[in-house]
Amino acid sequence: MTTNTHWQALRERYVPKGVGNMLQAYAERAENAQIWDVEGNAYLDFAGGIGVLNVGHRHPKVVAAVQQQLDKLMHTCFHVMPYAPYVELAKRLSEAAPGPSLKQTLLVNTGAEAVENAIKIARAATGRSGVVAFSGAFHGRTLMGMALTGKMAPYKQGFGPFPAEVYRVPYPNPYHGCSEEDSLTALHTLFKMDIDPKRVAALIIEPVQGEGGFYAATPSFMQSLRQLCDQHGILLIVDEVQSGFARTGKLFAIEHAGIEPDLMTVAKSLAGGMPLAGVIGKASLMNVPEPGALGSTYGGNPLSCAAALAVLDVIEEEHLLERAEQVGELIESGFTTLAKDFAAISHIRRLGAMAAMELLDAEGRPDAALAKDLTQKAASKGLLLLSCGVYANTIRVLVPLTATDQQIQQGMGIIGESLAELFAC
Numbered sequence: 001m002t003t004n005t006h007w008q009a010l011r012e013r014y015v016p017k018g019v020g021n022m023l024q025a026y027a028e029r030a031e032n033a034q035i036w037d038v039e040g041n042a043y044l045d046f047a048g049g050i051g052v053l054n055v056g057h058r059h060p061k062v063v064a065a066v067q068q069q070l071d072k073l074m075h076t077c078f079h080v081m082p083y084a085p086y087v088e089l090a091k092r093l094s095e096a097a098p099g100p101s102l103k104q105t106l107l108v109n110t111g112a113e114a115v116e117n118a119i120k121i122a123r124a125a126t127g128r129s130g131v132v133a134f135s136g137a138f139h140g141r142t143l144m145g146m147a148l149t150g151k152m153a154p155y156k157q158g159f160g161p162f163p164a165e166v167y168r169v170p171y172p173n174p175y176h177g178c179s180e181e182d183s184l185t186a187l188h189t190l191f192k193m194d195i196d197p198k199r200v201a202a203l204i205i206e207p208v209q210g211e212g213g214f215y216a217a218t219p220s221f222m223q224s225l226r227q228l229c230d231q232h233g234i235l236l237i238v239d240e241v242q243s244g245f246a247r248t249g250k251l252f253a254i255e256h257a258g259i260e261p262d263l264m265t266v267a268k269s270l271a272g273g274m275p276l277a278g279v280i281g282k283a284s285l286m287n288v289p290e291p292g293a294l295g296s297t298y299g300g301n302p303l304s305c306a307a308a309l310a311v312l313d314v315i316e317e318e319h320l321l322e323r324a325e326q327v328g329e330l331i332e333s334g335f336t337t338l339a340k341d342f343a344a345i346s347h348i349r350r351l352g353a354m355a356a357m358e359l360l361d362a363e364g365r366p367d368a369a370l371a372k373d374l375t376q377k378a379a380s381k382g383l384l385l386l387s388c389g390v391y392a393n394t395i396r397v398l399v400p401l402t403a404t405d406q407q408i409q410q411g412m413g414i415i416g417e418s419l420a421e422l423f424a425c
């Protein structure tokens with residue numbers, strides 16, 4: 001048996017520190033909502049590989065689909081010789097996307113790559129260059145991804161200059177002092193002072209901010225954005241990388257708002273642990289770039305496509321949209337019970353199972369140190385828990401939707417024990 005210490009020493013020697021790690025324990029195997037490290041220690045997984053494992057680790061259907069595909073074909077490059085699973089998945093995603101317009105789907109490898117391509121398509125389709133993004137947004141670590149991301153440290157520091165023509169307005173977040181009205185006023189001001197809306201190709205928004213803190217834009221705000229975009233011929237890009245695939249109780253979080261986006265970026269839970277991402281959009285826009293302008297060597301790899309087709313089946317067969325609501329209720333009631341004992345807990349919120357709470361210090365200010373201590377303490381007790389947020393004081397839960405009620409309650413128990421120990425010292 002190797003040890004965590006052994007791998008940590010090698011990791012420090014050979015992997016740059018910029019690739020951050022939350023833990024110094026090394027995962028060896030996993031099943032549904034549990035991971036075991038190389039020393040045999042078990043962890044309950046409330047992180048889900050940062051929103052990748054809505055159907056759990058190694059879902060048997062996903063594993064079987066990948067194994068079957070492995071026996072047939074691993075790679076041709078879709079640009080060289082196309083294959084059925086890519087087309088089949090493009091059909092399923094295009095048909096599942098909200099709204100009446102005919103859709104098409106481009107498959108790529110990562111969320112950031114999907115975002116890059118959505119901007120490329122929007123610019124090509126509109127002949128305009130400006131892009132508007134929101135404060136607190138996270139859209140990836142590529143250059144355009146960073147330009148669109150609305151948080152400096154650690155994502156952007158030292159990496160500029162960034163692509164031009166990116167403008168930012170505040171994301172509506174009444175808890176931290178920005179109302180929907182404030183956000184809309186900022187947009188109007190932007191169009192008056194900084195860029196003519198006729199030069200704006202797209203506005204990109206997460207319907208529920210992920211890294212930014214699990215804040216959900218209300219349906220009325222999304223509807224106002226839709227109207228504003230229509231008024232000025234601006235494309236609305238909805239980034240569903242973290243909120244998609246049943247997490248919020250709908251296949252896509254934007255369905256809660258009842259509007260049709262022009263383009264949608266997807267990744268993470270799409271392929272249940274295999275690397276895959278995509279842009280789903282109105283065919284009239286998706287079809288504008290010429291052959292060869294879109295794609296990549298590995299984009300829509302056959303193994304990942306097979307996994308994604310199985311994930312879509314699992315979401316349907318195991319009723320994960322309904323299950324997300326139950327999981328969300330369990331988390332919310334767990335947090336609410338804990339809040340009775342710990343005054344630091346504030347602003348419990350959720351959309352489906354995209355659930356979070358905030359931690360505050362004795363003066364009522366965001367307490368990032370406590371959030372960090374809690375994730376570390378929880379890990380030492382066998383629970384993987386993530387923090388997030390512009391103030392780094394939000395505790396978010398991305399537990400597989402296939403976890404049992406008992407596992408979720410067990411995780412809540414560990415959060416309670418961890419907080420009790422932290423406040424006792």
Ligand SMILES: Cc1ncc(COP(=O)(O)O)c(C=O)c1O
Pocket residue numbers: 050109110111112113115138139140141206210211239240241242243267268
């Ligand atoms: C909303 C959102 N967009 C884009 C990304 C980037 O995805 P990736 O890390 O796969 O490049 C993320 C990753 O967390 C995300 O949450």
